[in-house]
Amino acid sequence: MKIIHTSDWHLGQNFMGKSRIEEHKAFLSWLLETIEEKQIELLLVSGDIFDTGTPPNYALELYYNFLKQLSSKKSLKTTIITAGNHDSVSTLKAPKQLLEALNVHVVVNGDEDENIIIPIKEPFIENAETKAIVCAVPFLRDSVIRESLGGETVSDKEKLANDGIKAYYEKAYKKAKELEQNTPIIAMGHLTTVGSRSSESERDIYIGGTLDIGGDYLASMFDYVALGHLHINQTVGNEHVRYSGSPIPLSFSESNNTQKVNVVTIEEDVKVEELEIPLKRKLQVIKGDLETIIDELKKVENKTTWIEVHIKDDNPMFANTQIREEATKLDLTILAVKIEKSEKQLRAKELKAISLDELSVNDVFEKRLEEENIEDKEFKKQLTLSFSQIVNNLHESEEQI
Ligand SMILES: [Mn+2]
Known part of the structure; x- marks a missing residue:
């Protein structure tokens, strides 16, 4: 049997004011083609279908359109979709009954009312042989974890999450x-496991919790574990316990990841192929002083690239203006600028990257003033006052124009 394991689509993500619709569209049509080409029988989506609980309409449309097109893929017998921590239970639940008719199973919270044990058979054939069983475990919310402990009182929150999740998997x-x-x-899951690598954009889910659930523990029961939540494709201590990672980079910190789905073949044994997803749009981080950044910008060939710049220059404000002007000239899109202290400024003190867009003009002046280490408080106050007067005058003269 051939399976595709994917997760963390985050449909509808608003990325610094930009929509990801083109990238998601490209991924979903690639996925449809791959299902056909590889003769996939089972599709597993391990949580975080949508980026927010209230996805924009175009994201819902993408999702339903995709599911509709799945039904024309002859090899595909079953699709299983579980909710992640980003998904709203009610959004995913609404079409649940309807989707059952298309052999698409949706598991939203995994409570006692929901059937999470799904036998995979040839559909519409009586007494068909069961080829595999999927324990479709979604992101486990607090109330469900408590349920699985059967009324036991565990005071320690961390221990509760840990014991509850383990008990849940063992029961399944x-x-x-x-x-x-x-x-x-086969098991699905949406959680952080011990020994896994994470990036910046996953929302931490078990507060304060380092779960003591590792690859070996899960592998001791299941033949394959299809995990979601972490955005980097990886194994967790065992070849058969894997995260698929997200199909598009969801933050600049993920710009160097390779996006993949896992193609799992279960016959006598379990084989996994990591299949690279073609990238529709590149995210790129460029770091350095003014000169380096301008040079790098000139090397960017693909104009659809979204760029984040980290300026490390003795004169960052000047550099910022120059860089933005150069980007406009080159027809490139810079989505964020971060100012890092140059070596010279570092010697002065504190290392902190702040986005210039988050600061007001007066904030910038205040920060600049701090660097002067002026002892005289009265003098500092006067400088600040004079500066804000100049800014006000400027605004006024602008309005007159
Ligand atoms: Mn998640």
Whole structure:
């Protein structure tokens, strides 16, 4: 049996005021082609379908359109979609019954009312053989974790999350085993596991919690574990316990990742191929002083690239203006500018990257003043006052024009 494992689509993401619709569209049509080309029988999407609980209409449209087109893929028997911490339970739940008719199973919170044990069979054939069983575990919310501990009182929050999640997986495994003795059992999950690598854009989900759940623990029960939540494609201590990662880079910190889906083949044994997703738009981080950044900007060939610049220059304000002008000339899009202290300024003190867009003119002056280490408080006050008067005068003369 051939499976595609993906997660963390974050449809509808608003990225510094820009929409990701073109990138998501490109990914979903690539996925449809790949399902056909590779004769995929089972599609697993392990959470964070949408970026927010209230996705924009175009994101819902992308999702439904994709699901509709899935039904024309002859090889595909079943699709299973679980909710992540970004998804709203009610948004995913609304079409649940309708989607069942298309062999698309949606699991939203995994509570006692929801069936998370899904046998994979040839659809519409009576007494068809079960090829695998999927324990479709979504992101486990606090109330569901408590449920799985069966009324036990655990005071320590961290321990509660840990024990509850383990108990949940063990229960699911037992149920699957009872259903069928000699069938591969696959688990899904949306969580951070021990020993995994994360990037900046995943929202931490178990507050204060380093979960003591690792790849080996999950591999001791399941033949394959399809994880979501972390955006980097990776194994977790075991070849069969994997994150697929997100299909597009979701923050500049992910610009060097390679986006992939996992193609899993289950026969006598389990084989996994990491399949690279063609990138529609590149995110690029450029760091350095004015000269270096201008040089790098000139080298950017693809005009659709979104750029974040980290300026490390003795005169960052001047550099910022020059860089923005150069970008306009080159028809490039800079989405964010961060100012880092140059070596010279570092010697002065504190290392902190701040986005210039977050500061007002007066903030910038205040920061500049701090660097002068002026002892005389009265003098400092006068300088600040004079500066803001100049700014006000400027604004006034602008209005007159
Ligand atoms: Mn997540």
